[in-house]
Amino acid sequence: MELASGLNRYVIHTSVHQPLDDKMPGFSLGPFGQYFGRQETWSGAGAKSWVDYLSRSSYLLQQGQNVADILYLYGENDNVTLISTESLPDIPKGHEFDFTSATILKEAISAENGTLEAKSGVTYELLQLDEGTQRMTLSTLQKVKELADAGVRIKGAKPLDSPSLTDDSEAFASLADEIWAKPNVGEDISLDVAKDVDVTGTEHKILFRHRKKGDDHIYWLNNRSVDATTANVSFRVQGKKPQKWNPQTGEISDVSYSIRDGRTSLDLSFDSWDAFFILFIEEAETESFAVPRDGQTNNCYH
Template sequence: EFVVNRTNAALNVGFKPYGPIAVSFPATSGKSFRMVFSKSNGFGLAEVLLSETPVVENYIEKTLAKMFQTPLPYWHEYQWADQAVVDNNSLVIDPATVVDLTKFMSATGQLNWDIPAGDWTVMRTGMLPTGVQNGPASPEGTGLEIDKMSKEHVASHFDAFLGELLRRIPAADRKTWKVVVEDSYETGGQNWTDGMIEKFKTNYGYDPLPYLPVIQGEVVGDQNKSDRFLWDLRRFIADRVAYDYVGGLRDVSHKNGLTTWLENYGHWGFPGEFLQYGGQSDEIGGEFWSEGELGNIENRAASSAAHIYGKVKVSAESFTAGDKPYQRYPYIMKQRGDRFFTEGINNTLLHLFIQQPSDDKIPGINANFGNEFNRHNTWFSYMDLFIGYLKRSNFMLQQGKYVADVAYFIGEDAPKMTGITDPELPAGYSFDYINAEVIHNRVKVKDGRMVLPDGMSYKLLVLPKLKTIRPELLAKIKELVAQGANILGPAPERSPSLTGFPEADAKVKTMAAEIWG
C-alpha cells in the first residue's frame, strides 16, 4: 500500500510538481498486476511503469524535488522506511564503474570519447533554476529566487537590492533602518549549487559524482548506499541554507551596520533544520494566528533556537488572521497570546498596522491578512490597555532565563521544521528542542545538568525513537553521560550517512553497547 500525493502543484513545494511516484516492492512474478485506488479525489495517472530494474523509492521526495504539500510538516515527515536490498548486482550501478565524461566534452558541447566495450548509459547532469519567483513584490522587483546555498549569491542580491537603498539614502536619513528581516521561508527546495562536488567532498569525505544517478532514481551500489547518499545530500542542503543563506545575509548585513531578524521555519518547501537555521540569525521570531493551527509549532521552534543559541529576545508575529475583518478584539486575543508567552515568546509584534492617512474613508486601508490595529478600528481608543499588558509581559519575560527541564533532541535528519516530545512531559514541566550542532559545540555537564554558556540548563536529554545517529555525535553523548548527564531514549543501531561506511556503523554499535549496555 502506498500514497500518491501530487495535490499541490506550486513550485515552492517542489520544482518537479508532477514528478513520478517511485515505489519499490520485493521481486514478484505474474502475468498481470492490478492497482486499486481507495481514494482518487478526481486525479489520474498519466502512466504506470512496472520494471525489474530497481528504483530508489520516493526519490523525487528524497531529493527535495517534491516537498510536503501543506504548511505544517511535523517531525515524522521526511523519514522513510528502509528498502529491501536487491541481491542481483547486475541490476544496479556499480559506483566504481561510473565514468566522468566532463573532460571528454568540448566547449561546443561535442562528446569525444573512446567508448570501452560493453553497454553504456550516458547521463548528462546540469543545473537549472527551480523556477520559483520572489513575492509579493512589485513587477520591477520580481524575478527568480536566488541560490540559498551560496554566500556569494546572497551578497550579490543584498548589494543589488538593499545596497541600492544604502547608496541612495544618505546615512542621516536612514537612522531608523537597523534590521534586515527574513520572513518565514516559503520558496521551496533546491538540491544543487555552484561548486557542489568539491564542497560535498570537503563535508563528507567522499566523491558524490558516482552517486549522481541516484538523484534520478537509479540505484547505485545498493538501496542502502543510495539512501545514505541522499541523506547526506539533504543534510548538506540544510547546512548550506543555514550557513550560506542565513549566515551569509547576517555577515553582509553586519558589514553595512545592520542586524538580521528571522522566522526560523517555512510553511512551503522549507529545506533546512529549524534550530540550526535560526541559530545563524541575530534575532529569531515565531508567529501565531488568532485561531487555527498556525502557531502550534512555530513559536516553540523560535524560542528553542533562541534559548540554545544564546539569544534573549524571542519575537512573534502576533494575532495575525485571515478573513473575518473587524470581528476580533483584545478580549478574545489575550488567551492566545498568553499561551505563547508560556512557550517562550517575549517580544510581541502586532500583525497588522497600516497607516490611515484619511479621516473620510472608513474603515480605511486594510489587508486580507492580520487584525486591524489602526485608528479606524472601533476599539482603537481602548487599545492602550491591551498594549500596556503586552509590554509589561514582554519586559518581565525578558528578565532572567527561561526554565526548561528537558531538552528533546530532534535528530540529525533534514529537512526538519519541528521536534517531537516523546514521551510527553507531565503538566508543570517545560522543554526546549535541541540539535546536534549545539550538543556538539555548546553543551557541558555541571552538577548533573547539561548547561550552555549563556546560562540555560537541562536535567534530561531525550533522544527520539530513531535507529540512526552519526558516530561523532554519539561520541559526544557518551562523553556527556560519563560526566553525569541523564539521557533517556533507545540505543541507535547505525549511522545514517555514507561517510565512513561501513566502519561508522560499527563505531555506533560499539558505543551504543558501551552506553546502554
C-alpha cells in the same frame, strides 16, 4: 499560548498606513495577520490595554533566565515546527523544557556531576531524545557518549543508524550499544528532581513559565479554559514571600501561602482564560501567611 511556549517579545510586523476615513477598518495585508491600525474598532482604549498587557508580560518574562529541567534534542533531519505541528513534546507534568539542535548540543552544552550546562549558565537535569534522533550522525552520538560518561541522565530509544554516508556503521552500532548499556541511559530514565510546579485540586490545564534572576523567581500561570477554577499550586521555592502580579492592571497583591518541605503552596483562583504572575522576591518573615478578608494591594508596576 505563545507566552506559555516561551515567547517574550512581540514585534509588530507591519501596521499599514490608513489615509482614508471612510474605509473601515481600513487597508490590510490580505490574509497575513490581523488589522493593527487607527481604524480598527478596538484601536482606542482597547488597543492600549492590550499592548500594555503584552508589554508588562514580556518585560517580566525577559527577566533573568528561563528555568527548565529538561533539554529536548530533536532530530537532525527535523525542525521544531515539524515536530510541534500537532502538539508539544511529551514532558513529565510539572516540569518545563528547552529545545536544542544537534549543533547546539555539540557546541554549547557541557556536563559536570550529572548536570547539563549551557554556555549561558542555564542548567538541565535530563537530556530527552525525540523519536527523530533514531537516525543520528556519529559526531552527535559521540557527544551523547561524552554526556553519558559525565553521568547525565538521558531518556530515549537507542539510535539505529546514521543518516550520513560517511559515518562508519559498525563504529556507530558499537558506540550506541556502549552508551545504552549505562544505567543512566534508556527509554525508562526519569527525572531525579521534584516538580517545579505542582497543580492539584482542579481538572483544568494550568500552563506555566519560570524565570530566575539571581535569587528571585518569576512564575507565569495560565488557565487554559473558558471556565473559572481554583487550584492549589505548589512551587519549588522556599524562604521567599510570594506576591501576585496582574499584567492586565499592574496591581501587585499579597497572597496567602505556606512553606513546607522545601516548597511554597498557594490556593489560587483563576478567571476564564486567566493569566498572571507569582513572584518570589522578598524574603519570607514567616512560614505561613493569610491575607486579610478585605485583601491587600501593595503597589503597582508599569
